[in-house]
Structure formats: structure tokens, C-alpha cells
Amino acid sequence: MIELKKDTLVFSFPEVHPDAVLRVSFQRTFRIPDDGKNYPLPPGFGNFPLRHVDDFAERVPESWLERGGVMFPMYQSEALWLLFSDRGVHWRTESHYPFAVKVAAGKINAVTGKPWDDGLNRRPQDYLVTPRQPWLDGFCVKKGVIRQFVAMPLGAGYSAEEQLTGAAEYGGLQIVAYPMKREAYERFKRGVEHADSFTALRAVPTAAKFSLGLAPGGRMKQKIYDDQFEFEDWDLEHSSRCFVHTVNSLVWRQITGEAPPTVPLTAKQYDKAGLPWFDLYDDGVQALEGGEALKGLKSVKELGEEKGDVPLPENESVAAENVKMLRHGLKKDQVREGRF
Amino acid sequence: MSAFGDFVREVREALRQEDSRYSVRQVAGRIGVQPSYLSKVERGDVGPPSEATIVKLAEELGEDPDVMLALAGKVSSDLLEVIRKRPRLFAELIREMKDMPDRAVLRLVREVRDGDW
Secondary structure: OEEEEOOEEEEEOOOOOOOOEEEEEEEEEOOOOOOOOEEOEOOEOOEOOOEEHHHHOOOOOHHHHHHEOEEEEEOOOOEEEEEEEOOOOEEOHHHOOOEEEEEEEOOEEOOOOOEOOOOOOOOOOOOEEEOOOOEEOEEEEEOOEEEEEEEEEOOOOOOHHHHHHOOOOOOOEEEEEEEEOHHHHHHHHHHOOOOOEEEOOOEOOOOOOOEEEEEEEEEEEOOOEOOOOOHHHEOOOOOEEEEEEEEEHHHHHHHHOOOOOOOOOOHHHHHHOOOOEEEEEOOOOOEOOOOHHHHOOOOHHHHHHHHOOOOOOOOOOOOOOOEEEEEOOEOOOOOOOOOO | OOHHHHHHHHHHHHHHHHOHHHOHHHHHHHHOOOHHHHHHHHHOOOOOOOHHHHHHHHHHHOOOHHHHHHHOOOOOHHHHHHHHHOHHHHHHHHHHHOOOOHHHHHOOOOEOOEOOO
16 A cells, blocks of 8 residues: 655555555755766755645646556756655664565666566566665666656657657656565564664755656766565565656646745755765675666767757766765664765 | 643643753743743633644644644644535544544545556
8 A cells, every 4th residue: 555645655565564664755856967977876855745646636637647646846957866764764673674666767667777567577676675775866777877867848858768668658757666575574574683773864954748757867876786685575466556747846836736846956056065965885785787778878968969959957067075975784873874 | 720721731840840941931932922821821811822822832842733722622724624625525524433443543544546557
């Protein structure tokens, strides 16, 4: 089951285990420059506001109602990352229930670049595993590198969906989550050391015309971790999925009557202010290779140059030298570090 | 004596045992009322304050605002607005559920609807 609570999708499977709860939220952030450099992790400026499409049935395109789900506003040229957590933004040793999560943009799998299917595939792995994977910032184009999720109008040709399928049909994001089987979780829980605690807080102190698709933006250092569990540990009988529509912020007020969030800082403004970027110390962890189809994607900048467009101005490189290292495996009660 | 006033005094005094910043004077200062007024509210010499003040007080004392409003004989204005917009629907719902045990009420969740895609 999925509930929408405080701009967060809460996946729960009480029929599998009372601890089987996963929270997924969409974090606002700036576009990192698309200049060939691999940038560290940008911060989060808070959740994108999430709403049920059903609540605005008279004002959203019919196709959105057919697909159901939720929606949130993005400014064209804004970027986002997905945050996976359990209770708050922190994973707690006693109940960080493992989930296998598949994420797609425009029904193109963000890990493999393959078209959406509802099931889980191990070879190649087309899903992420939480809690080890705390977030996802974009399309996995190479081992240890993603291209950031950047919003572009659906139909302009930039989104991964349009580049790979030739069609601008879906846009948005699609998510399905599979909990671990109860018995596997009980085994896992017994084996987990109590000192193992992980916190990952990246926050900063404080229809076809409506739709946006997600396009590949700048490059960022990020690993998609290999599944450390057995494939049989995943409960394939239970899953919940959700279509997340991305709406142009300029029409959000027309649809919902609410003001969209304000335009975020640019990477240049953020970096000039000396604010921190983030890196996750994860040298020991195995990562997936980039999806074959994704390797061939052209970034918004590259495509724009081909078309003779400047789709995303303000693409100057930034130094990004103030980088805070975040570590997995802090001891319980140890002072927490955060992506903030 | 009033249920609301008694409750406020009880909670505030319990906090003050642990932390001297919960005197009448200091709490009143932080929520933006005169200490003498807060004192009268606690003694029941005046009726409960406005919704806005009760909400500030609830936050200050770490209590649920809806619970405190109910003690003051009020209902949060956002809830009233919800009912006013669809009075028949919500009146019927609330009357149907009035004797349901807590667990049954809490099981009424709103799920995110998955459609065809």
C-alpha cells in the first residue's frame, strides 16, 4: 500500500511485516553544470510538494487520471533527487527493512535504460536496494557516475524517454517497491550489528503541455550498489507501484490553486556562497555498471548544441571544492553528519 | 476551575519541575500574552483563549493542538472548513464512525491510487 503523507510516499506492507515501511520523497536541488566534470552530491532544498492527481481531477489531463498516482511541480531546468528512508531521514538499525526499488523516468529504467517492466531482474540488476542506497540523483550512465535528473518539457526531445523510444508519451517518474520476505528479514535483523547506524540527511538550512520529462543533465559521482542479498530474499508476491507526474511549476497554480515553491539557487550562487557539497565514503561497496542504453544518451547540453538551442543557460562550471564526506557505519549515538 | 485551565497548569507545572523556563511569566512571554492573563486562564477566571493562542500554547507545552482545542470546547478552523465544504458527506462519516474503536478508525487510510500505465 502507498500513502501520501507530508510530501512523502510511504510504502507499507503490514501483511508482510509491521516493520516493512519505506519512505520515498523527491528533493529539490539545483542543476549541476554539464561540463564533463564529475561533480559531488548537491544538497537538498526540501521536498517537492506532492499531491494526489485525483484531488484535481477537473484540471489535469485525462491521461494522468488513467495512470493515477501523484504529481509535483518542477521549474524547467530544476533538478531533483530521490531520498529513500524509513522513519525520518535516518535509518535505524532495529528496523531498517530492506526493499528492492525500481525507478524509471518516462518508463525508462534509470539504472539499466531498459523499458519499464513491473518485475525485478537481477542480471543485469535493474533495481536499487535500500537502506544501503540512500538516494538516487539520475541515470546511471557509467559505474560510479550518474547524469542528473533535469526537468525539460515533454515533447522537446531532450528526455531519456524521447531519446530512447522516439515518443513523448509518459514523462514523470515511475516507482515500484518490493519488500524483503519476512523470513529473510528476520535472518537479516539477527545478523545486523547494533553499532551499525547510518544517517543521510542532505538538507540546507531551510498533459502534454503541462508535463515534464526527465532528461540527463550534468555528471555526478554516485554509485548504484550491487544487491548484497540473495535474489530469493525478495518478496515478489508483494509490491506497490506509483506514477509520479512532473508538472511545470508555471501551471501548478492553475491546477492546484497553490503557489509552487520558489525558484531554487543556481549551482553558481550556491558554490559562491561557500556552501557544502557532499560525498559518500563507499569505497568498499560494489557498484553496478551503467546501463548500455543509458551510455548512449546525450545530455541536455549536447542535444541542445545539436539542435542549435541553448536549452539551459547558466551552465558555467563551478569549483565545488567544499565537499563534506558522509560515512556509512557510524556507531550508534555517534555525532551524525548530514548532507546539509 | 476549568478543564482547560487545569490541564494547562498541570502540564506547565510538570515542565517547570524540570526546567525553570516554564514559569507562567516565561511561557506567557513566549506565546505573546500577559502573564496575568495566562494565570487567569489557568485558574478558570476567564474563558479559554483564541484558537491561535491555544495552538501556540500547545506547541510551547509539547501537546497536541487538536486535543487542547477540544478541551477548550473548540474545533480547529481548518477542520471546520473541511466539514463546511462537504457537510453532508463528513457529517455522515463522523456520525457513522463515532462509536468505532480507535484501531478501526485508523485503518481508514487514503491510498495512492495506481492506474493503468
